[in-house]
Every structure is written in structure tokens, then in C-alpha cells.
Amino acid sequence: MKNIIYSYATVFLLVMTACGNKNNETTTSDAETESDAIVVTQDQFSANNFVLGGLEERSFPDVVETSGMIDVPPENRASVMAFMGGFVKKTPLLIGDKVKKGQSLVTLENQEFVQMQQEYLQVYNQLDFLKAEFERNQTLFDEKIASQKNFLQAKSNYETAKAQYQGLREQLQMLNISPSQVEKGSISSLANIYAPISGSVTKMNVSMGSYVSPASEILEIINNEHVHLELTVFERDILKVKKGQKIEFTIPEASNETFKAEVYLVGASIDDAKRTIKVHGHLENEDHTGFLPGMFVNAMIMTDTKNALSLPDEAVIESEGSSYVLKLVSQDAEGYTFEKFHVNKGHSFGGFTEIKSADLKQGDQFLLKGVFDLIGG
Template identity: 30%
Template sequence: MTRNNMKTEKTTAFAFLLALSCGICACIGENGPSAEQDSKTVTADSTRGQEIVELTEAQLQHADIETGKAAQKASSAAITVNGLAVAPPENRHTVGFPMGGYLSSVRLVNGAPVRKGTVMATLEDMAFIQLQEDYLMAKSRLVAAQADYKRQQVLNSTQSASDKVFQQARAEYENQRILVASQGEKLRLIGIDPATLDESHITREVELRSPINGIVSNVLANPGKYTAPEDVLFELVDPSKVYLALSVYEKDARLLKQGQRVSCYANTDPRKRYEATVELINGSINENRAVEVWCSFTSSPAPLMPGTFVTAEIQLSDEAGQTLPEEAVVRWQNKHYVFSAEGERRFAMRAVEIGHTADGYVQIVSGLPENDIVLKNAYSLLMMLKNGEEGG
């Protein structure tokens, strides 16, 4: 390669590098001020406990923000909850027998309907015979004590017997009356009528009868089993009165009132709905952070069996209040906020307490400022505010 050629190549390379450097400088000169200007379009001010975002005129137009006042309107809403159809405690019966004995027969199965007085099982034991014997012996001694009392009463009236003898006869008569009465109640407790009992009707078997009209929900007995007084033999349910036991989370508990209408359906048949009314509201929150609500069906008898799982809608009261469109209320860190207009391009984020939501509107319970509220694209302001704070 000649010296002239080498000189020509060096000149060409220098010219290329110079042109490239000028191009880069020109690009930096064009983009640098624009990036700096964009970083200054949003100003976030969190001083004095206030969060304020300030927009440029271009950003305000681009955000398509609308402001206005909250509307005073009546809103109707419902909360959806789950629950169970249950029988109240007074309609659930646990059946046992007050004395020990052997079960000689059991006549029922789970789900069987029973009427009050229906024989559910029969038991036998020697203790039953002893109770009948004690009653008849006490009844016999009462007859003798009564005759002696009347005789001593006549003798005492003529001074033919001392007062002491008469008093002893009267005491014995009274004691026998008490004994017969107590022995009779023991017989009634195991289902034997003392009025019909005599020496020819002593039995070793007694019948266990249903105390209510209802349905057998559980059978815990079988023939040949020895039952003690504390044993449970049958569980009965009276389906004539069934409640809805609903579980309402604590955030919605303040919206509940007695008398609110409830519409529910069994999870097995969502097409068929039943009406009920809120009757009782538990005043405490359980371990699941929920409140138990008892509702009574409007139809009688109850349309659902105890134990049925249900989904229910509780209709909240139609009350007039300050409402805003749903998109006017933003959620940040588990709290609700609105943006109020503090100037032509300045907006302040204010905490509010909300009520129920219905038909695209949110009821504002407290915290609503007097200034105009951002009704549209409030979330755009939230994102600008938080991005501005991070950038600052």
C-alpha cells in the first residue's frame, strides 16, 4: 500500500467518526430536554398529611377527568351470604330413658316420621317390677293408715284415746299419702299409669314413646343393648319451625336490621326461591369474623328441611344518601378514597367511608369533602400520584 492511499483512508475514517459524534449529540440534544420536561409534569405533595397531585394542561386533557358533586339518591342493594336451614333448640329433642334397662325392641329408623305418643322402643328390667311392687305396697299401707286415722279421730273426739295416739295415726296416714304420690310419679316417669295398675297388671316391660310430632334424625339404639339413664337413644326434629342461620361478614354487619327481606334458595335447586325475614342478629362476632343472623320463613310450614345448605340475598333498606359513581372511589391499602378538586389542575386524595354498592353507585357514609369530586378516571390520578411519589 502506498503512502497516499494510507493517508486517504485515515482521512475518510476521521470524517466518519466526526459525523457519527455529531449525530449522537444532536439526538441527545433533542431527547434530553423532553425527558426532563416529562418528569416534571406530575407533582406529588404529601406534606401536612395531604396527598395532592398537580397536572399539566396537556395531562389534564389527556386524562379525560370529569368533576362534579355527589348525588343525593335512594339506593337499593343486597348482600349475598351462605347459611344453613336449622331447627331452633326447642324443636330438637334428645330422647333417652330415666332408668337403666335392656332394649327388647326398636321400631324406628332414621328419617321415620313420628307422632307424639308413638312407641319408639320397649325396655325391660327387674327394676321396673320393683317400682310397681313398691307402689302397690304403699297404696295398701295407705288404706290401713287411713282407716286407723279415722278410728283414732273418733276415739279422740270422745276422749277415749290420748292426743298422742291420734297424732301418731295422723302422721302415719300423711306419710303413706306422700309415699303413694311419690311412687306414682316414678311410675309415670317410665310410662306406667298408676291409676290402671293393680296386682294383675304388673309388667316387666315399659314403652318409650315420642314426646313430639317430628322426624327421627338419628337412631342410636338396637335390640339387646343395655341403656343407662345418661345414654341417648333417639334424636328427633320438629320441622314445623325452621330458621335460616346465615353467616354475614363483619364488614357488612352494620348494614343489617331486623325486618329486612331475604330471598334464598337451596344449593341443590337454585331455580326455586324462598322468602324469609331477618328476625335475630347476633351481637357478637365469631371466630370466623362473621355475625350469625337468624331469619324466619314467611311461609308455614318451613319449605326446607333442617340441614339444607342455602345461598341467600339480604335486601338492604332503601335509604337516601350521598352517592358517587363506582369509578369515582379508589381503593388503596385497604382503604377507600376520592379525589377533590383543589384548583384548576390540583386534586387532593381524601379518605372516605363507603356503604353499600348498587346499580353502579357507591354510598358515601362519611368523609365526603365539600369541593367538587372527580367522578371519572379517578384511578388515573391515583397512579400519577403514587408514581410521582416514587419518582420524587
């Protein structure tokens, strides 16, 4: 009898223990459910200017992400060099100075300039005599009075002098020395170098008294009136890129603003080492101030479009490497209950983010404004 009583007591304790565990599990489960839900009262919702909204179907572009730089056409960039060497006699310019086409940039001094002008003047003064001698011998030869030898010698002397005259004249003009002034007896050891284009001085490689050797760069001028994008696209993406496609780009080191351009030219050959190709883009607004050649840009080339469900960018929060939204679970007079819902993001464009999730539909409501205040990032 005593053993039977002990058995009943044991069974009673086991049943009570099991019931206690079941109640604990239920309590724990309820707590976890409550912790996943975010409740916002009506007063909180209004005070924080929270906004509800649904998924919206929008057009999203397929993009090719690339990078490059701001550049100018070759005709807007000039390297100024000297035809002949010389010492810098005058150089009033600094980097950043604006110059106009034809403006004097640098004055060089060299005694060889004097020698060249003397040779030119000497040939110039002989030319009339040699021409007259040639014509006289030609007449005599035609009349069979002078020998052919004398005629050919006179012709050779005149043609040689004329070639020297033309060559020296061209050299003087390349030095910006006026041949007509030399013909009047005006000889100078100085030669000016003039600006081939209008623009701004971006490099200055000489100073007063320094020697400039032939073909060495004295300074550089860049005209920023027409700038363009020079982008680098990888081989795997190049078949997607076509002339006329829209480009959106940013200059991350200088501005958060997004600028627009258009594909104007796609390169015709691939860089063997990098397996890339150059894409030339024209800016939509060339009057925008502040663009300088050499600025680094991040760009997106819009290659195609597709329709997709989306939410505003601020409705999607990144947390621990995943993306989340706050989905409305219930709403009553006291407030709103939201659920933190994991989603897969697609492209972001125009302030909206593509939402990829089979568990969401257009009738669902989400918190569009104020998500970061509730769950952070």
C-alpha cells in the same frame, strides 16, 4: 465540491429515514386502534340474536353478606331419653322414619320396673288402712280418749304412706306404666317410650338388646314443618340489621335457586370469641320442599336501597380480574363497531349489575346480549 455533494446525500438519507419511521408509527398506531375495535356485520348481529341497549337507572339494595344454616325451633326438635335404664326389647324404627306424637318408639325391659310396681301396690293397699287408723285416732284424740302420741304416730304413718304413694305414682307415669293397671294387679317388666312430637327420626343410637342408661339419648326427632334461618352476622354489620328486613339466600351445595326470607329476630348478645351475633330469619315460603336442618346457606340481608345506573349481568364480562362492557362506537348499513370498555362494578341484584364509571352516560349504547361470544371471559 465533492464534500458538498456528500453532505446533500447525507441529508437526503436522513430525511427519507425519518419519513419512513413516521409512516411506520402511523401504521402501527392504526393497527392498535383497529385491534381495540370489534366489528360485527349486520348478518352476524342478526344471526346471533345480539341485543343493543342503554344504561338503566334501577334501585339497588345495600346488603350485608352473611352465612348460616337451616334450623328448626327448639319445640320442633326432641331428644328422646329414658327416665330409668333398661335393655331394648323392641325398636322398629330406622333413621328417616316418620312418627306421630304419642306413637310407641322403643320398649325397654328392666326388673327394677317390677320392683317399683310392687312397692307402689304395697303402699296403695296400705293406704286405706292407714287413713282409717289416722281418722280413728284423730276422733279419739279430739274426745280426749287417745293420747297425743298415738294420734301423731297414726298421722305420721298415713302422711308418709301418702307421700310414697304419690311419688311412686309419678315415677310409674314417667315410665309410661299405668298406675290404675298396677292397682288391678297387672305388673310388667316392660316400659314403652312414646314420641313427644311428630316428625322424622334423625338419629338412632340403640339397637335390639343394647342397654340404655338413664338420661342417655336414644333417638332424635325433628319436625320440618317450620324451618328458619340461623345466620351469623359480624359485629361491624350488626347495627345495619333490623327486624323486618328482606333476606335472599341460596343453598350452594344443593341448588342454584334463590330463596327469600325476612329478619325476624336479632340476637341480644355478641359471641366474645368470634365477635358475631345470631340473626333469626323466617322463610317467605315454608311449603318449599327439600329444606333440611343443618343445610349451609349463603345469605344477603337487604339493609337499605339506592338508585344507580345498571346493565344486565350478561352485558358485563370478567376478564383477567377486570370488568368490561362493549360500547357501541359507530353503526352504519354494513354493521356495528364496538369498543371494549373497562368499568367498575357495584352490586348485582335481580339480574342487573351496578355500573360505576364517570365516562359513561345514559345515552350510550352497549351490547347487552352476546358479549361473551365476542370477547369471552
